[in-house]
Amino acid sequence: MADEEHQKLSTFVKRVHQMLRYEAHRVGADKAWKEHCNKSDILQEYAISMHKLASVFWEKNATDRNKSVQCRIKWVIEKCVLYFFEGEKEIRRTKEKDKIQKFGNATEKCTRAFAKYARVTASKETLTEAEFLTLLDVGSCYNPFRACPFLYVIPIDIAPAEPDVYMCDFLNLAVVKPEQPIILDGRTIRELPSAVCDIVVFSLLLEYFPCPKQRYLCVCKAYDLLKPEGLLFIITPDSKHSSANAPIMKNWRITLAQLGFSRVYYEKLPHIHCMAYRKDINPELSKQWSSFQLHKKNDTQISADLHIPQDFQEIHDKCDDIADTKVERTNQEDEALVQMFLQLPYD
Numbered sequence: 001m002a003d004e005e006h007q008k009l010s011t012f013v014k015r016v017h018q019m020l021r022y023e024a025h026r027v028g029a030d031k032a033w034k035e036h037c038n039k040s041d042i043l044q045e046y047a048i049s050m051h052k053l054a055s056v057f058w059e060k061n062a063t064d065r066n067k068s069v070q071c072r073i074k075w076v077i078e079k080c081v082l083y084f085f086e087g088e089k090e091i092r093r094t095k096e097k098d099k100i101q102k103f104g105n106a107t108e109k110c111t112r113a114f115a116k117y118a119r120v121t122a123s124k125e126t127l128t129e130a131e132f133l134t135l136l137d138v139g140s141c142y143n144p145f146r147a148c149p150f151l152y153v154i155p156i157d158i159a160p161a162e163p164d165v166y167m168c169d170f171l172n173l174a175v176v177k178p179e180q181p182i183i184l185d186g187r188t189i190r191e192l193p194s195a196v197c198d199i200v201v202f203s204l205l206l207e208y209f210p211c212p213k214q215r216y217l218c219v220c221k222a223y224d225l226l227k228p229e230g231l232l233f234i235i236t237p238d239s240k241h242s243s244a245n246a247p248i249m250k251n252w253r254i255t256l257a258q259l260g261f262s263r264v265y266y267e268k269l270p271h272i273h274c275m276a277y278r279k280d281i282n283p284e285l286s287k288q289w290s291s292f293q294l295h296k297k298n299d300t301q302i303s304a305d306l307h308i309p310q311d312f313q314e315i316h317d318k319c320d321d322i323a324d325t326k327v328e329r330t331n332q333e334d335e336a337l338v339q340m341f342l343q344l345p346y347d
Helices: 004-027 029-037 040-061 072-085 088-122 212-225 246-259 283-296 331-340
Strands: 133-138 151-157 174-176 191-193 197-203 226-237 261-269 272-279
Touching: 004 029, 004 040, 029 040, 029 212, 072 088, 072 133, 072 197, 072 226, 072 261, 072 272, 088 226, 088 261, 088 283, 133 212, 174 212, 197 212, 212 226, 212 246, 246 261, 246 272, 246 283, 261 283
Parallel strands: 133 151, 133 197, 174 191, 197 226
Antiparallel strands: 226 272, 261 272
C-alpha cells in the first residue's frame, strides 16, 4: 500500500476524474468541460499532485529494471526510433503502395494520392538522427520527453506543472492552414498549423475526458495536426488481463481506421495499453479495412466515439466533494497508479 501522502495524492486525482464525469452526466459534457477548465485552483492542485506522484514513484522504482522496461515514455521513444530511424516507416510505405496495386481501380483515388505524395517527398533527404522530429505531447504535465535528443517537443496541458509546458485546452485548440507559423502567445498555445507534427502523444489523456465524443474529437484533431506517415501514440490505463477489454480496444482500432489511421504497434503491459497509429498516405485503405471489420460484425456503421470502461460504470446520484480524501482503494488500484506514474526524464 502507498503511504498516507501517496494515498492522498492519488485519491485527489481519482476524485477529480469522478467529479468531471458526474458533472458531464448532470449538465452535459461540453458545459462540464468548460467549467472544469475555469477551476484554476483545482487544476493547479491536480498538476502538483500528478507531478509529485510521478516524482515519488520514479524515485521509488528508478533502480527496478523490470519496471523500467514497462515505462510508457520509454516505450514511445523506442517505437519512434524503430519507425523513423530503423526502416519501419519505409516498410509501411511499401506495404501501402502494394495494397494500392492489389486493389487496382477500386482505389484509384488512393493511387493518385500516393503518386502526389511521392513527388512531394522525392526531393527531400532521408531523415537522419541529426534532424529533429516534432512531437506534440498533449496533457504533458511535466514534459517527460524533454530529454530525448532527437525530439523537438511541444508540451501542452490545461494545467502545466513545469514552466516549459504551454497552457492549452487541446479540445478547443484551433487547427489553422499548414502554411501558418506556430504562434506562441507567451506560455499559451491557442492554435497550431495542420500537418506540422511527426508525432502526437496522448499518454493517460483520453480517459480524462468524460465523454466518448470528446475523445473522438481529440483523435480527429491529432489526425489534422499530423504529417502523412506521422504517428499517434495512445497510452491508456487498464489493470485487467489483456483480453478483458479487448472489444473496446478493437472498437478504437476500427474507429481510428475510419479516419485514415492504421495501427502500427500495440502492446498490453500489466497496467496499460500502448498503441501507435500511423496516418496513412491514403486514408481510403484504412477505411476499407474498417468497413470489412464492420461487415464481419454485421454492423453498417460505427459510432464516432471512443469508449473507456468507466463509461459503462454507474453514475451515482451525487458525488462527494473532492477535498474529502477518505476513500478506500484496492491494492490493484495502488499498483496501477505506480505503473502509471513511474517515469520521469533523465535529468
